[in-house]
Amino acid sequence: MALGEFDLIAKFFKRPVRRAALGVGDDCALLNVAPGMQLAVSSDMLVEGRHFLSTVAPARLGHKALAVNLSDLAACGARPLAFTLALSLPRADEAFLEGLASGLFALAEEHGIELVGGDTTAGPLNLCITVFGEVPAGQALLRSGARAGDDLWVSHPLGGGIGDARLALEVFRGRLTLDGRDFENVRHAMEQPRPRVALGQALRGLAHSAIDVSDGLLGDLGHVLRGSQLGARVDADALPRSAVLAAQPRALQLECGLAGGDDYELLFSAPPARREAVRAAAHAAGVGVARIGELQAEPGLRLVDGYGVPLQAEFASFDHFRSA
């Protein structure tokens, strides 16, 4: 895209510089980091056909590309500052770029952050976003901070649950059908995830560990367990579920909720003595939180139902599913 590359950047992606010392248009962007703060950085790449369907509306793609990155900042308890966008496009499609930019900047505005640099090139459709946030030194929420005895919590939309994104994907795959309005609801969960940025910051000093659920709850919990050298008990029946998911067969509910992925909710641990503080933080952030288990000293993951009865067969199948 030698032809017009700079025009495209200027037309769709150049905005006035606010927080950054220097924004789009030089060799580098320059960011100021306040004394006593650490810079939190995360990079995610989205590839057509793998992370989004070719049928997705460009504005929703723009939203999601930034949302999944903001979700990483949320999981560290960082306050978002800025982002860069590198974009590979088969051709300079103005309608696509306009839509992409509108979704991207709407979410950026919501979080008060700005695009400070990037790159555009010709090639298969691929978006790579790097986000920058700040967190008081030593206060970031890590995967390695969980302690035995911690409650295990997962956030969810008020009145909703986790697993809807996966349910929508199964509809796209033709495995099941949903009524129009139900489909729109779960499709919204898949295409328009809400990064839990306010909750992440509110959990600083409260949660011992946090991760965002992107690859599936059990898989992401596995990272926390390895990072913290602990085990866990998870109560499958305590998983928050939307009305749409709760109307599905139980096996599908568990598959979507435990192994679905693309939820971008926060999975975190906190001491039982702080339950009210956790609920207050979630309330202030406008999201729900569900207590779904406990961190334990004994290694391994124990999946149980609401009566405490082990669900080993289901767990084995999710584990296989996750790495298939």
Place this chain on the structure above:
Amino acid sequence: MALGEFDLIAKFFKRPVRRAALGVGDDCALLNVAPGMQLAVSSDMLVEGRHFLSTVAPARLGHKALAVNLSDLAACGARPLAFTLALSLPRADEAFLEGLASGLFALAEEHGIELVGGDTTAGPLNLCITVFGEVPAGQALLRSGARAGDDLWVSHPLGGGIGDARLALEVFRGRLTLDGRDFENVRHAMEQPRPRVALGQALRGLAHSAIDVSDGLLGDLGHVLRGSQLGARVDADALPRSAVLAAQPRALQLECGLAGGDDYELLFSAPPARREAVRAAAHAAGVGVARIGELQAEPGLRLVDGYGVPLQAEFASFDHFRSA
């Protein structure tokens, strides 16, 4: 690449954390930025077939992917700190990844920087690197800082010149042939560019503006002229040229040197009173510098030969070439 994604990261890309507060393996990396310093950030995406040929050795690709990003830091006068890598791969090819990592980390070691985070996914081959550097607040070299009367300089390898990368590309394209050793020399320039990191830092407080030559000298100079609202005279015969390029027809020499791109040399401006200081900085950094023209108040670009005779026809053809 759900299968083995985490294993691949651990196997090829996880190294001990040194400078960063937290490296690969959590939701975010955490970086410390010293008081009084600004963070310089740049992102570049490399796509197979556009930025590198499918025949490139993986180690050379790893080198180049990081080098082009470090070159942006160099052009700002920043000291490199760390980088993230997002990688899309058609399949988990261990030999490819091992080679890629070896080239990447060899250059990273040379500059004392570390990989602090990233992402791997399945998809068409695509590398997106974001680099982080630090520069004393207010001292970054910008495209907008040039002043009328400044000398225009370009760096080059000692004993070499600019334009070799383009000459190599023309060989790959079958437009010309070179003897084996000559081809190896220019191919090396194309595949193994040396980012001018030491020179960039040495030019702080000395140069008024800087940019790295990635899209072709005249095209990149255009960014400086627009950023600084100036014009320039460029002496085409003053361009530094390698012996291999100097043996080519003059028209090809000028095309490669003025419009070639992929040089990753620094194009910078400095006051005539600082010529000796510029030469001393280049000497200390182990690179050559050539004075190739002058920044002027009158807008526009005036390309002349060694006798000061205008080369308008050639310039027009490069301009067309650049945007074609």
